[in-house]
Amino acid sequence: MAAAVTADQAGMSVALLDEQARPGGQIYRDVTRTGTDSADRMRILGADYAHGSTLTGALIASRVHHITGVVVWSIEEGFRLVYTANGAAAHIGAKRVLIATGALERAMPVPGWTLPGVMTAGAAQILLKGSGILPRRAVLAGSGPLIYLVAAQMVRAGVPPLALVETQTRGDMMQAMRHLPAALKGWRGLAKGLGLLAELRRAGVRRFAGATGLAVEGTDKAEALCFQAGARDHRIACDTVLLHHGVVPNAQAARALGVSHRWTQAQQAFTPVLDKWGGTDLPGLFIAGDGAGIGGAMVAEIAGRLAALKLAEEAGHLTDVARDSQAKPLFRARSRELAIRPFLDAAYPPFSDALAPTDSTIICRCEEITAGEIRQTATLGCLGPNQAKSFTRAGMGPCQGRYCGLSVTAILSEATGQSPDVTGYYRIRPPLKPVTLADLATMAETEATDPEGE
Amino acid sequence: MGPAPRPCPFRNFSMSADSPFVYLCPPARLVTIRFDGAELLLPDGENLAASLLAAGIDSFRHTRKSGAPRAPFCMMGACFDCLVEIDGVSRQACMQTVVEGMDISRPVGATHD
Ligand SMILES: Cc1cc2nc3c(=O)[nH]c(=O)nc-3n(C[C@H](O)[C@H](O)[C@H](O)COP(=O)(O)OP(=O)(O)OC[C@H]3O[C@@H](n4cnc5c(N)ncnc54)[C@H](O)[C@@H]3O)c2cc1C
Numbered sequence: 001m002a003a004a005v006t007a008d009q010a011g012m013s014v015a016l017l018d019e020q021a022r023p024g025g026q027i028y029r030d031v032t033r034t035g036t037d038s039a040d041r042m043r044i045l046g047a048d049y050a051h052g053s054t055l056t057g058a059l060i061a062s063r064v065h066h067i068t069g070v071v072v073w074s075i076e077e078g079f080r081l082v083y084t085a086n087g088a089a090a091h092i093g094a095k096r097v098l099i100a101t102g103a104l105e106r107a108m109p110v111p112g113w114t115l116p117g118v119m120t121a122g123a124a125q126i127l128l129k130g131s132g133i134l135p136r137r138a139v140l141a142g143s144g145p146l147i148y149l150v151a152a153q154m155v156r157a158g159v160p161p162l163a164l165v166e167t168q169t170r171g172d173m174m175q176a177m178r179h180l181p182a183a184l185k186g187w188r189g190l191a192k193g194l195g196l197l198a199e200l201r202r203a204g205v206r207r208f209a210g211a212t213g214l215a216v217e218g219t220d221k222a223e224a225l226c227f228q229a230g231a232r233d234h235r236i237a238c239d240t241v242l243l244h245h246g247v248v249p250n251a252q253a254a255r256a257l258g259v260s261h262r263w264t265q266a267q268q269a270f271t272p273v274l275d276k277w278g279g280t281d282l283p284g285l286f287i288a289g290d291g292a293g294i295g296g297a298m299v300a301e302i303a304g305r306l307a308a309l310k311l312a313e314e315a316g317h318l319t320d321v322a323r324d325s326q327a328k329p330l331f332r333a334r335s336r337e338l339a340i341r342p343f344l345d346a347a348y349p350p351f352s353d354a355l356a357p358t359d360s361t362i363i364c365r366c367e368e369i370t371a372g373e374i375r376q377t378a379t380l381g382c383l384g385p386n387q388a389k390s391f392t393r394a395g396m397g398p399c400q401g402r403y404c405g406l407s408v409t410a411i412l413s414e415a416t417g418q419s420p421d422v423t424g425y426y427r428i429r430p431p432l433k434p435v436t437l438a439d440l441a442t443m444a445e446t447e448a449t450d451p452e453g454e
Numbered sequence: 455m456g457p458a459p460r461p462c463p464f465r466n467f468s469m470s471a472d473s474p475f476v477y478l479c480p481p482a483r484l485v486t487i488r489f490d491g492a493e494l495l496l497p498d499g500e501n502l503a504a505s506l507l508a509a510g511i512d513s514f515r516h517t518r519k520s521g522a523p524r525a526p527f528c529m530m531g532a533c534f535d536c537l538v539e540i541d542g543v544s545r546q547a548c549m550q551t552v553v554e555g556m557d558i559s560r561p562v563g564a565t566h567d
């Protein structure tokens with residue numbers, strides 16, 4: 001949204017394609033509707049969420065051609081974006097493209113995580129933002145600030161979670177402490193985190209730290225979360241288990257275009273290789289936001305504006321002097337916002353059991369492939385995910401490896417002793433989401449209308 | 455002590471007493487849809503997956519390989535565990551809205567590739 005508005009203000013002709021029906025992305029999902037529908041929901045979601053209205057307001061007031069409810073399933077170099085809207089395929093041409101596909105929650109494969117009743121913490125938040133729905137008896141499990149935020153929102157809504165089962169350890173916090181001085185530059189973020197923890201304490205929400213051996217019990221649906229903490233076994237009966245241990249870039253579109261990616265150890269994920277403006281190794285193709293590496297909502301907004309300034313300069317709408325003078329405060333703001341990341345990454349690392357799941361744990365949800373089956377392919381000589389895919393079908397289901405890709409890389413890399421960079425990632429090909437023949441058939445009919453964007 | 459959470463007066467309202475989910479406030483206009491042959495009253499224009507969950511539907515589909523039940527996991531269109539057949543077409547329920555008269559069935563084993 002920030003990028004589209006900045007580019008529009010610079011005089012570019014801009015189309016913004018988004019799968020969601022209303023503006024907002026993940027963090028500000030449905031903010032335009034929540035504001036008018038329910039003051040109560042706004043209070044529960046908090047001030048950071050309300051900030052989204054300034055972005056959506058600017059977008060609505062701009063000339064940006066906002067095409068909503070469309071899945072972009074192919075981006076061809078040159079560029080042509082193919083998308084489906086209401087079961088009909090269409091396409092749009094553009095000289096320059098900015099990919100801002102955001103993040104996905106990191107898959108947290110633990111025994112039982114495929115049972116109905118197990119969702120991501122972000123999914124619970126989407127239920128609240130989009131529909132005003134909350135789980136009655138839920139346990140939040142994993143690590144990271146989003147868990148505290150979701151828990152606090154549940155408390156404010158009057159339906160607190162039964163417990164927070166946190167996987168980060170005291171050791172992680174000690175490690176993180178060396179990043180604390182730098183993080184103080186982003187003190188607002190730290191203060192917010194402490195505020196959330198205080199809110200949970202006041203509400204008397206139970207918290208377990210350093211939990212291990214997480215497993216969801218149940219036959220046809222989740223019935224309890226079992227784990228060890230403080231040298232004891234625990235079992236919490238519940239209807240809903242909300243898993244979360246961080247977010248990772250949603251890189252499907254960038255991957256399909258062949259943008260180079262590199263393993264980033266601190267984020268335990270692959271990130272695209274970009275210049276300071278968000279430019280990729282393909283001319284005219286930029287990436288901004290969490291899809292470029294996890295930085296959070298403010299960083300995403302700033303990076304979007306920076307990429308837009310560079311795009312506008314390339315398109316001849318801004319001189320490089322004007323670009324640089326507008327960019328200068330943004331670069332400064334970005335480094336201030338990023339200051340807290342090393343602390344957060346170290347304090348709330350991914351749950352180690354879920355990075356190296358037990359043999360019987362399913363890692364590919366679509367094709368029901370276990371960690372053991374992937375390890376088996378390594379003993380048969382598989383070195384990378386693409387070979388493992390052809391042996392096991394892992395990553396061949398409709399989600400196209402969105403939730404198993406990093407697990408497969410991690411398991412193979414552990415088994416072969418090769419680095420994640422050498423092990424690599426699935427080769428992603430369009431369509432980025434499954435398309436039906438009926439969708440394709442409609443494309444021929446729309447071939448005639450082909451708006452040219454910049 | 456900080457401010458006590460101010461509960462919405464209707465917070466215990468729910469479409470189904472067995473549902474593991476509750477509405478913050480009751481949904482406005484309800485319309486009739488069919489799910490696996492049975493009639494359900496769901497809030498018009500709201501997210502389909504969310505509305506089905508709130509109505510107490512806990513299994514949306516069964517996997518092709520083992521037949522295991524699945525229900526929405528990500529709510530953002532990424533995992534495909536919410537796939538249902540709407541008027542014969544396979545769709546992600548979390549990316550659809552409730553429309554009067556929808557006829558939804560659980561795809562048995564079928565996925566979308
Ligand atoms: C479920 C979830 C909940 C989160 N909640 C919070 C929170 O409460 N607070 C917080 O600080 N951070 C939260 N985060 C992190 C936060 O989302 C990001 O920091 C921030 O939203 C990044 O902004 P972005 O513009 O990069 O991506 P996003 O806001 O995620 O926007 C990406 C957009 O791209 C669209 N998209 C993706 N692929 C396609 C495609 N193929 N075709 C068309 N459109 C597509 C999506 O629909 C989405 O609207 C959450 C993350 C997730 C995954």
Ligand code: FES
Binds near residue numbers: 532
């Ligand atoms: S719940 Fe994941 S795609 Fe719908």
